[in-house]
Structure formats: C-alpha cells, structure tokens
Amino acid sequence: MEKVMLLRYGEIFLKGRNRPFFEKVLLNNIRKALISFEDIKVIRAQGRFFVENYSDELAVVQALTLVFGLVSISPAYKIEKDYEKIAAVSKQLMEDELMERQEETITFKVESRRADKQFPMDSMTINKDLGGILLEEFPRLKVDVHEPDIQLQVEIREYCYLYSRIIPCAGGMPVGTNGKAALLLSGGIDSPVAGWMIAKRGVALTAVHYHSFPYTSDRSKEKVIELGKILTRCCGPIRLHIVPFTRIQQELYEKCPDEQLTILMRRYMMRIAEEVALREGAAALVTGESIGQVASQTLESLAVTNDAVSMPVFRPLIGFDKVDIMNTAETIGTYETSILPYEDCCTVFTPRHPVTKPRLENILKSEQLINGEELIQEALDNIEVIQLP
C-alpha cells in the first residue's frame, strides 16, 4: 500500500489567468526543495500536487513546510478505487490514530469528496457507510460531525486517497512569482526576518552586506553568510553582495559632523544597495527597520534615509515590537546565528550623541564634504559576490 503526500496551495487560485504560471513556479520550487531525495516524484493534478516514491516521510514533511505557496500537506494512503480496500485501509488508519491516543472515548467523522463521479457511491453514502464500519470495529469511537478529534478524509479521484492529518505549511506565494528585491542584510536579528517576510510574498531576494574590515571581523562576515544560507532554505537561492565599506566610513568620520555619521552612513548604504539592485534586476529594497528602535529609525531619520534613493523601500517590520521580531527569528531559525557576538566592534564610527531629528538640508550639505560618487563607485567595483546556498 503506497504512501504519498498530498499538497495544497491557496492564494494561487485567486490569480485567474496567471494561475498556470504560479503553479509552474510552485512546482519548480517544490522540486528544488526535494532535490536531495533520490527518485522522488512530484506530480501535478487538478488543484493539487502529489509527492510520491519516498521513504523518509518526516524529512519530506520538513522540507515541504518551508516552501512558500503551500498551505498544507497530508500524508495519505493511495489505493485503488475499490470500496472493500477503502474500508480495510480506513480501519488500519483509524487503528494507528487510536494507538496514539489515551482517552477512553474518541470522536470522529468521515469526510469524503468524490471528484470522480463514475464511482458508484456518492459522498454522503460513503460517509455513512464507512462511519458505520469504523464504529462497529472500534468501540472507543463516537461520531461528532462538528468538532471531531479525528477526521478521516476520503478523496475519490483517479485513485482513492485516505488521510487523517493536515499539516500546515508556510503559506504565502511561490518565490519568483513577484519579482526580485535587494535585502540589506546586517547580521542582526531584524534584517533576516524582513527578508523572510518579503520572500514569503513570492519575491526573490538578492542580499547586500556592508563589511568594514578591520572594524568588523571576518567572523561577522561568516555569520552573515550563515544567515543568508538559512534564508535560502525557504527563500530560494540568494546572491550575497559583500560591499567593502571602510573607506566611506573613514571619509565621513574625517570630514562630516560627528552626530550625523550614522544617518550619512545609512544613506550611502541605501545608494549602494540601489545600484546593486539595478544590476541584479531587483525592483525594490528591503530593510529591517522598525519605527523608533534606534536613533537612526525615528520617523525623521527614516525619511532622510529614504530620500537617498528613488526605488521603493520595503520595511515589513516597521510596526513590529522587538519581541515579535525575535519570535519570528526563532521560528525561521535565524535567531541563534543573529545573536552571535561577532560584530559591533564598529563603535568607532558610532556617534555618542546621534541626531534623532536630522534635517535633510543639513545632511545634504554634509554630503558635499566628501566625494560620494567616487567612493560609491570604488565600493561597487570591489564587491565580493557569494552565491548561496
């Protein structure tokens, strides 16, 4: 008796004539997520995908729950459309379920769907009849059609699929269906979460990281690479751009007012990220900023930072509290890496009293003091690109 995985996708349905495109991208992403499983088959069916020919069910479930665009999956028995067999497998499935439960009485219901109208029994009849058979076989069972402990699902299609579990997946939309954005990836807790949220909406990512050797170490670079790798588990391949940023910081430090250093630095980061985005065919920038978290993230500072670029800047965490961001980081698996202490020896360029209400005209004046374009070009020319995973 063959076990298969039944995959459901949600929002794609809404997309009308684009649906085949979305389905194709999703199918592709599923295949990529399962690439390490030999001989595994992913099959497209009406409004569903099936994964067949695997042995390690747990590993397949883990891989699939990361794929954006999938709503839920169910491990199911695939059997011939023969009612005797359906009844026999139903009994076995119910027995397995009951073994895992302690309670004296367990409620259940049978829910069947008959997509193949050739099948002689209609869904109401199947529900009733199978329910009866199970009640007779297992004295612990009781019917509850509203809130049953166990829902035995019977789907009659080209085969019959029997299952009792629905495992929720990541949801969202297939990565690659909504263009590409450039993520400013710092190594902290926030930016990986921001990238994850945008990727979840189907956006492919390219990442930009600013490296200030010797003020930040190669260990902190390794940490960012690791964070990028974790993101690729659900966000698809990422090209990570390591931008040498020391010269810009030193120039700003020597020539511009101390209290403006952070805001100036951020404006240059945005400009460089925009250039990288253009090169990479990305249409937007993504940052992990959230209002008021630090001096550079006051409304005024955000506005001045934003002014440096013309591309749209997405800040999915803008209204999140730090704890919420940390919780999401834990869920997506980036938290432990983000809190490794290999950064922040960069305090040299952090002003003791940063402006919290910068005025754009003052910042623009300060930018006249350095040769910004040349510095940006130099940084762009020396980018190190790392293909992840």
Add this chain to the structure above:
Amino acid sequence: MNEIYLDYAATTPLVPEVLEAVIDCLKNDFGNPSSMHSLGIRAEKRIREAAIQAANLLGALPEEIFFTSGGTEANNLAVLGTAYDKKRRGMHCITSSIEHPSVIQAFSHLESQGYDVTYLPVDAKGAISLDDLKSALNDDTILVSIMHVNNEIGSIQAIQEIGTLIKSKKVKPVFHVDAIQSFGKLPIRPELWGIDLLSLSGHKIHAPKGIGALYIKKGVCLQPILFGGNQQGGLRSGTENITGIVGLGKAAQWIAERYKSEPDYLPKLKDKLVRGIQQAFPNAHINGSLKNSAPHILNVAFPGLRGEILLHGLEEEGVYISTGSACSSRNRKHSHVLSGLGLNDQLLEGSIRISLSYLTTEEEIDAFLPILIRTVERLERYIRR
C-alpha cells in the same frame, strides 16, 4: 604577501621532526598499548619513550608522567583529583585570580560542592605576593595551584619560593603548577621546587592538539576524574592517544635541545620587539612587567585603539596576533587577567598579545615592526571621538 605568525601562545604548528614522528606513528604503530600481543608492546614502548623525553625536561621520572587529552584535562585532573582525594583532611584551596579558565572553572566547580577557595590577587606586574599566600595558608589547606607563566601577559610567578613556603608548613598542601606556557621556555625543576603536580600541553610546544600531560610526583595521591579501563595506573582511563603522545615526546625533546643550545634566543627576540615598539610609541603600555615575564609573551596596549581592530588591521597585512587569550576572545567580557592587573578600560580594550616561539626569526621581527607602526598610525586617525 608573507605571513607572520606571532600568536604562538595560542597554538603552534608542528615542527618537521614532530610531524615526521607523528606520521610514522600513524602509519606503523596503530597498536593498543593494552593489547597482549607484540603490536601492543610496541605501542607501549613508544609511550614509554615519549614519557622519558617529557620527563627529561623536568628532571623527573618517566613513571611520573601521565598523558591527558590536553592542558585542560591535566589542570582539571590536578585540581579536582586532589580536592576529592584530600577531602577528609580539609576543604580549603588556594589559587590566583589570573589562572587559566581550566583551573579557575575547576575551582568554582569545587566551590559549588562546598569547598572553600582563596583567589590570591596579583599586583600591577601580574605577580602574587608571598605574604598573601602565607596568610591564606591554614591547616585546612589541601591544595595550592599557581601557574608558572600567565598565558595572557606572560608574568612569571616565583614558583620556587612558593614551593619552599608551602612545604615549610607542618601539614603540607599539594602544590600544583600549570606550566603549560613555560614548559620548554623556562627551566622547571619540580623535584627541587616542591612541586607535586605540573600540567603540560602539546600544542603549545609544536606537538599536535589533543595531547597534554600531568606530572605527578611519586607518592602523591589523586582521584581519577575519568573512569573506564584503568589505563595509566587507573589514574587516567581511556586508550592512550599514542600519536599525540609520540608527538608530545618528540616536541619536548626538540624544544629542550633548542633551549639548551641557545637559552638567549627568545629573550633577545622579545627585547628587540619591545625596543622597537617603545621607540615608535612612547605611550604604548606594557601590561605586566618586562623584568619578570616570559621570554615569548608580550602584552601591550595602545591607548585609544581597540585591540580587536588592531588585530584585524594587522591581519590585513598578513600578521597574526591575539587580543587577550584565544580561548577567551569568544566571550565578550574583559579578560579577567587584564582586569586583575587593575588596568583602566582604555588599556583593557587596547591590549594585544604578541607571542613568539623558536620558529620566530629576527627577520620576522624586523618585518613586523614597520607593519605594526604603519597599522597603528593608520588606525589612530580614526579613534572614537
């Protein structure tokens, strides 16, 4: 770019002689020394040979050498093994505030089990005072553990005087010396200095990682901290790491020869280094003292600079040094050793450790000094305002 490695107190590469011995052992002597057959006997002989090589350097007997998985285990065995064994005689131990974590943490484990531990402070030179030790000793004291050379600042403790003082007591505590940094670089005579236990590590003297040893003076009792097949007289169960042991023995022999043929080699190099730094940077601060310090470790602070940034700046030029000790640079706290000297925050943050070995050449120091000067000057332009 020619790389210059000046972080030998963190770890050392194998010298060719040791590498050869290790490879030969890996290839030809895989026997288990506990086996009854000839392969076992051959392995046992190689271990004996290594024990002789290590013992020679200490003027000790080969049967006084017990091999461990490294310095940490040797220190743990010395501290815990003694404390457990002498529990009924007393529960007071004495150590210094600048010991290696493998000693300090072993003692804090003992504290959690009801032992009483005195941590002797050090002066600005990084030395404990004999008077402090004298007043800390009481009839309940079962163990005194003092390191010979400190791994971060290189300060030398007066081990011989300390040993004499301890052994003048009526009830004699066990004296343990962590000699991991000094072994092969300074003379040590356990027998003459009143030392009962002495820890060694292989990878600080050009042997592989994963091997160390504890000298246990004949007649001194310890309780084991590992249990199993009762190898090494039941004191250290576990099949002997014969490859590591052979490497350690060979390295001990090699370093002894180097020391004997040119005892001034390291002091001269260090002197050159210090003079070069002091000439270029009159305000550079030598942590600890120059007089009373190991010939291969120099800890120096450049006020205003952060050690970590200087480290990476030098790395850019192909030079490898360290801030504090490599073992502790993972946790962000200030080094307990440097804080123990009473340094202010600026010096604490600005400190780097430069450490030498017999592989270091005069030419390397000549090449290093201008790089250091260039890097410090480059980074000094950007000091936090």
